[in-house]
Amino acid sequence: MMDKTIEETCEVTYVDRKKVLSVERKMKDESTVQLLAETFRALGDPTRVKMIFALSQEELCVCDIASLLGATESAVSHQLRVLRNMRLVKYRKEGKMAYYSLDDVHIKNLFDECLRHVEEM
Amino acid sequence: MMDKTIEETCEVTYVDRKKVLSVERKMKDESTVQLLAETFRALGDPTRVKMIFALSQEELCVCDIASLLGATESAVSHQLRVLRNMRLVKYRKEGKMAYYSLDDVHIKNLFDECLRHVEEM
DNA sequence: ATCATAAGTGAACAAGTGTTCAGTTGTTTA
DNA sequence: TAAACAACTGAACACTTGTTCACTTATGAT
Numbered sequence: 563m564m565d566k567t568i569e570e571t572c573e574v575t576y577v578d579r580k581k582v583l584s585v586e587r588k589m590k591d592e593s594t595v596q597l598l599a600e601t602f603r604a605l606g607d608p609t610r611v612k613m614i615f616a617l618s619q620e621e622l623c624v625c626d627i628a629s630l631l632g633a634t635e636s637a638v639s640h641q642l643r644v645l646r647n648m649r650l651v652k653y654r655k656e657g658k659m660a661y662y663s664l665d666d667v668h669i670k671n672l673f674d675e676c677l678r679h680v681e682e683m
Numbered sequence: 684m685m686d687k688t689i690e691e692t693c694e695v696t697y698v699d700r701k702k703v704l705s706v707e708r709k710m711k712d713e714s715t716v717q718l719l720a721e722t723f724r725a726l727g728d729p730t731r732v733k734m735i736f737a738l739s740q741e742e743l744c745v746c747d748i749a750s751l752l753g754a755t756e757s758a759v760s761h762q763l764r765v766l767r768n769m770r771l772v773k774y775r776k777e778g779k780m781a782y783y784s785l786d787d788v789h790i791k792n793l794f795d796e797c798l799r800h801v802e803e804m
Numbered sequence: 805a806t807c808a809t810a811a812g813t814g815a816a817c818a819a820g821t822g823t824t825c826a827g828t829t830g831t832t833t834a
Numbered sequence: 835t836a837a838a839c840a841a842c843t844g845a846a847c848a849c850t851t852g853t854t855c856a857c858t859t860a861t862g863a864t
Binding site for chain 2: 577578581582583584585586589590592593594596597598600601602603604605606607610611614615616619620622625626629630640649652654666667668669671672673676677678679680681682683
Binding site: 603607611633634636637639640644657658659 | 851852853854855856860861862
């Protein structure tokens, strides 16, 4: 990229150095940015969106979800792992069943806020 | 997938048909699910996360953002298009500059809620 | 102990994504 | 008018992701 900051020789700068520096100071660190992106990406799939919505309504076991989505349990299991890895869902074991639900209230808030945005489109 | 719903011949069902049907009735339609997933996916990239954060602080032009992220203007322009397509950012033209900002208040709420979730991890 | 079943896993492949490069458009200034 | 520049775009590529298939683990029933 070409350097557009010419403030050393000229007052007029196309890049607003003051604004850029101000934002740069507040910028979240690399690992937080990474986690944010991974979290959003975990939500960025139609199958997983349906799972999150379903789990925002009811606690469900893997085969409930599979039945609901018309998917194989294997596929559901793989997707649940993605959501689990980002702490979007939690589960409790009861015998051979695993009952899943949303991990915390932020997830529902986050999801509902996005729903509101989308429903305004 | 094997059919596990055996309620016609037996009272005991592994799939809780009542819960599944209740969720099925409330399930969002396919196009809403698709938009939700696309919106989350648009946010699911470190570069775009940084852009959204930056724009939550200040209105910025393309070259400000490029300078801030150390990216080419072409790359920034491509990423901004993704965000624009999902109405996550808007822009105003002033001469040859394009000033970008977050599209609406939902985006900031959504982003902040995710930040809170991530910072609890 | 054996069988059935809920859940989870690894490997492999098709499909989708981000970046770069080269080039275009439109505006400003000399 | 010509040159400079902000912004945008299409094509190509390397890389990532979701799904399927075959298999494993672990629990409960016969």
